[in-house]
Amino acid sequence: MLEDTAQTLPIAKQNPLAVGGAAASAAASSLAVSTVIFALRPDEESHLKTLWLPLVRRTRDPHRDLWALPGGWLPAGEELAAAAGRTLRETTDLSPRYLEQLYTFGDIDRSPGLRVVSVVYWALVRSEVAERASVGDNVRWFAADQLPPLAFDHNRIVEYALWRLRTKVEYARIAHAFLGDTFTLAQLREVHEAVLQKALDPANFRRSIEASGNLISTDQHVAGARHRPARLYRYDDRANDHDPPGPAL
Amino acid sequence: MLEDTAQTLPIAKQNPLAVGGAAASAAASSLAVSTVIFALRPDEESHLKTLWLPLVRRTRDPHRDLWALPGGWLPAGEELAAAAGRTLRETTDLSPRYLEQLYTFGDIDRSPGLRVVSVVYWALVRSEVAERASVGDNVRWFAADQLPPLAFDHNRIVEYALWRLRTKVEYARIAHAFLGDTFTLAQLREVHEAVLQKALDPANFRRSIEASGNLISTDQHVAGARHRPARLYRYDDRANDHDPPGPAL
C-alpha cells in the first residue's frame, strides 16, 4: 500500500508527490500532505529579517535532485493537520507555532504519471530557534523570494502561501508566532515589516497595536541597548476575536 | 474502482462520502468532492431575500435518508473544480457564477467505516434562475440558517461556508455573482444586505460602491417602478485588483 511504503522511508527520502511505477498502477489517485514552513532570519547582506523556508531534496524520480516541499503520503490513521505537523517536526526538529490549511492542489498533470492530490498546510516557526535547525544534506533553508525551480508545482504553492501570509488580516496571532512569549514592540514591528516588506512608523505602529487590544504589557523592560529600555509585551490569547467558527487550528 | 461505481449512479443517489463494504476494504482512504451552493431567494414571511442551498437525500447507509451536500467521488481524469462544477450542474441544472475551493475536510471519524477526505467547494448561482431550479424528490432547497441535521459533518461545513461568504472582502465579485449582467444599485445593495444580514444606508452604499471603482454605469434605466428610474450598472471585470496570485477560479 502506498502509505505504508512511504512510511518506512526516512522523511527526507519520501517524495511528497511521486510514486514508483508499481504503485502508480495500483491506485487512480493518491493523497499527500505537504507543508510550507516559514521562519524569519536575518538576511546576509541587508541586516533586515526576511522569510525563509526549508526544502527537502528529492532522491528519486520524478524530479530527482530537485528541491521540494516537505511532506508525504497521508497515513491511514493520521489526521491531516497532524500529518503536516509531524512532517514539520521531522524536517526541522521544530514545533509549529502556527499551523493552518492552505489549499488543496489536485491538477491532473501536476505530477507525471500518477494523479496526486496534495493537501497543503502552512506553518510558522520561531526565528531564533530556526537558527539551530537541523540542516542535513537533504534539507536546506532558502530565502522565500529567491527559490530555485522546485519539483512539481511547488513554486506556485509557495507563491500562494506567501500571498496568504501577507494578506492575512489577523496579524496579531501570526506575527507573535515568530516571536517568544514576551517581546518588545520593536521586535513585533520588525516581524510586520519583514512580512509586509515595507517600513512602518514606530509611533503609528504602537498606536494601532495598542488600539487592537491584542497585547498585554508586562512590567519588565529590556535594558542593555544604547537607548531607552523598551517595555516587554505579551500576546493576549483571550482576545482571539472574530474567530472562524470552522477550521483554522 | 470506486470512481467508476459512483459514476454509473444518478447523481442524487451518489453518496458523497460513503461507500459499500467491498470498496471499503480496497482502499485505505478515499477522495470526494462536495459543493456548497448558495442562491438568494425571497423568504416566505419576511419579504427579504435570504440565502438558500440545495441538498440531496441520501439513499443508502451510512446516514440513509439524511440530507447531504451534493458531491461524489473524484473521478480519475477530472480536475477538482470541474468535478465541483459538474456536481453543481447535475444537482441544480445551473451553472456556477462563482466557484472557489472552501476547505478540505479529512477528520478520521467524519465518516463511519472508511476514511474519507472531502475537498469542498462553494459556489454562487443566480437568484432568479434558481427559482426554476429542478427540484426532484431527492433534491430540495433549504434556508441556509435553518438546516435540519445533515449527514456526516456537513452542518459544520455549511457553517464554515457561510462564514467565508460573509467575511469575504471582495464583495464586488461575489455580490454580482448573484445578479444578472446589469443591475441597479438597489439590487446590489439587497444582495449585500442579505449576505450581511443587516440594513445598509442607500446613500452611503452608493458612495462606497462608486469609490471602489468596480462598477461601470450604463445609459439604461429601469422604468416601471413607482419612483424615479434607477440606473443600470455593469460589473467591471478589468478592475479585478488585489488578485490572489494562486488559486481562486
Place this chain on the structure above:
DNA sequence: CATCATATAGTCAAACTGACTCAAACCCCG
C-alpha cells in the same frame, strides 16, 4: 556630562464612516 539612539507621547491634516437632509423623477390615485 554631553551625546547617541531608540522608546514613547503627542500633534495635525487628510481620508474615511455613519447618520442625516434634500431635490429629482416617476407612478399612482383622485
Place this chain on the structure above:
DNA sequence: CGGGGTTTGAGTCAGTTTGACTATATGATG
C-alpha cells in the same frame, strides 16, 4: 392632470481613523 408617495442620487456634517511628523524620555557610551 395635478398632488402624494416612494425611491434615486447628490450633498452635508460630525466623529473616527490614518499617515506624516514633531517632541520628549531615558539608558548606554565615551
